[in-house]
Amino acid sequence: MGRTSEGATIVAASFLAAFGVALVNFAQGGSVDAQTGLTFLVFLLTFGTLYAAVRAFAPRATPLLIPPVVALVGLGFFEIYRLSPELAGLQRWWMVIAAGVASVVLLLLSKATTSVLRRYRNLILIVTVGLLLLPNLPSGWGFPLKGLEVNGSRLWIVLDLGFTEMQFQPAELAKLGMVIFFAAYLADHQKALREAHRRIGPIRLPEPRQLIPLVLAWGGSLFILVWQRDLGASLLMFAGFVLLLYAATGATGYLVAGGLMTLTGAAAATVLFDHVQRRITAWIAPFEHYQDEGFQIAQGIFALGTGSLSGAGPGLGRPDLIPNASTDFIFAAVGEEIGFAGTVAVLAIYALVVSVGLGISFRSRDTFRKLLAAGLTFVMAVQVFLIIGGVLRIVPLTGITLPFMSYGGSALVGNMVLIALLLRISHEEAA
């Protein structure tokens, strides 16, 4: 696929999003209104900008990445619109902002190339940790930047601009900073980490001192869990690090140790924290706790089952019965309205995005870029698995968003930047 057909596919996918909005309107009011045209235009503007930025700043980047992302954003968008036209209106603004930020990232990296990220890895780490700590700022003080507690978790910051307030979830950007730092750190220390290990039977065990970074990452993610009660981000960051560590070294011992540490952390969290315990209960027996803990998961499953093969039709199901349908449970909402056909399509598109991301990593000759592409893809894949798996009861619900589909500005910005980074790497490696 070349650049031109990429552009055509982007237009087609934008049309799909607008068509979804038209169907919702038709189902609910019987008429198709200006929202349809507006949606089409905003999609064209958003992804047209990104497309133009790629042509200008990363012309040799793979053409296979933006079209599936447009399709995912479109599938999520019509469902958000169906659940709340108001949120959809906000999401449209966030799309424009996200495309703008991603384009700026492409512009900046066109001069400096991704190697700048490796060079300033320690600065990035400091900024990332700072970002993660922001929500712990007091909520009540006079400074315009405040922390915010939502549903018992401290994940949000509020920027009070006087005329309006902006809310942001810094973990969505911190996620990228962490992956960049991990990739750079591992690229620098790869040799030492790979060679220093002992063999016990079939398992290669790292030297104790080589475990220090692993333990630090573990400590960091536990910190997020305890202080901010963000189960999802905590798990995501640790899993991303362990997978990348394994990718860099090939030492199975890290996977084993990381797995054990995750289980230990999870077990301890289950014993210590009510909110984790409730999630475990809801995971194991949602229907037995239908009236309280299990309600959300049970509703999600009812939504999927009722959607069946072809779905109720856009605007004709009742995904509004699921609490947090537009964020954590967007997958179930989509499954109710466009059915098994839709959910399989969503999974296939994610598989495509992940394959393209890993393909970029495989083809990279530079260690840092290879690890960065792999890390970004892993983190996205793990996030997709954790949240869809949570909805489908494969794992406990961790309360993270579904990349590109869930409502949420910070997530959209973070994930678009992630795509911009992958595009840039593919450009740099396509010599």
Next chain:
Amino acid sequence: MNGPIRRVALGVFFCMSLLLVAVTWYQVVRADELRDDPRNPRPALSERGKERGLIVAMDGTVLARSVEDPETRSFVREYPEGQAFAHLVGYSSFLIGNSGLEAAYAGDLRSRRDLTISDLVAAILGTDLRPKSIEVTADPELQRAAQSILGGNRGAVVALDPSTGAVLASVSNPSFDPELLLGDDAANQWEMLLTEDGEPTRDRATLELYAPGSTFKTVVSAAALDTGTAGPGSTFDDPVEFQLPGSDATISNAWRGTCNDGNSATMLQAFVRSCNTIFADLAIQLGAADIGITAEALGFNQDIEYEWEVPESVWNTAELANDPAALGQSGIGERDVRATPLQMAMVAAAVANDGVAVRPYAVRRIFDADGETVEETEVSELGRAMTSETAVTLTQMMERVVTEGTGTRAAVPGVRVAGKTGTATGTGGFSNPWFIGFAPVDDPSIAIAVFIEGSAASGESAGGGSVAAPIASELIQVWLAS
């Protein structure tokens, strides 16, 4: 480095295929089951304002119908019989979901005229899209009588046709007006019903398990007669208190005296007077396994196929086999023995039906908008629960209960009634009176179980004989008069 990345990639795609398997599981394999789950409000929500089929009794009484509002052209569900049928017929609420027969036959009662692609295809292929209707076996007169006679009591009445298993009445009290749950404020109404005194939304007739008390002595007697362990004339020691083996506990009779003369008593005397001392002794002599064989043939420990999922009544053979003290207590229907009123009506019905247990059902047929029968329920036997001779002997024993024993107040002038009383230990010092029985003895047309939860009265006046038996008597009269 591509090696490890490739291996992680394999893991990632393995996880994604897990997602595919899981989504197939919910959206394809279990889709119908999830859609029809009574807690899933979606089908009812999408049915809001649509026509649903009729639910009628065999005499033509309308139990549920959809009436079209000429202005909005949408349909509103009506339940003309109100409280009496609230648990059996149930409700179809767009907010709360479906219950009772409205839930069990939701697929037949719904209209298919809603232009989904599959319905459109079905219409082209000549499928009738109009809602179907169902005919219920319950007798409205008996049902209403049962509801009103339960009055302020919490409890249930289940009446069956002993030879077919057709439900003649299934009533739970207190009840509620199902039409309360149809409007926009259904969620509030539902909350109020949930917290209301007596928990009116619970179906005590088919969905709740209770200790059956002395009515369970019919099961123990059937096992004793079947195995030849004892007959009506077999004699037992007649102590004031029966010492449970391997335990300090004793079992005594309700009046704290001997069963007969303090020397010996027959099984018949023990049955007619409902002597706990002797039935505890008998149960231990019989053993848990032999009682279990009869109990299971009658429906205990079985997943009875009723109109909806009903809880299994419990006789725990494995646990009781090694615990004679517990077995003695279980022999009088206490301790861990549990049964639904529906199950105890099935016990009475099996005795009345020459020892053969029959599957209970409440819907006789499904018919289409032209009145043509689409599906008719076939009577199905669960199997022989006791020999014919045992059923005859047990019937004689049960008749003696009504003519001269604890159940005299179940008697109906001019009609031979057989039965057994029970007074199970309830919660908080209250007792739960029972009566099970059937009539007329020569050609039984009704088997009945009456259950009262937490009788307010105490002592002798709170027993099955004084509380439940008179209710059975009245209902049998209502039934035989119609």
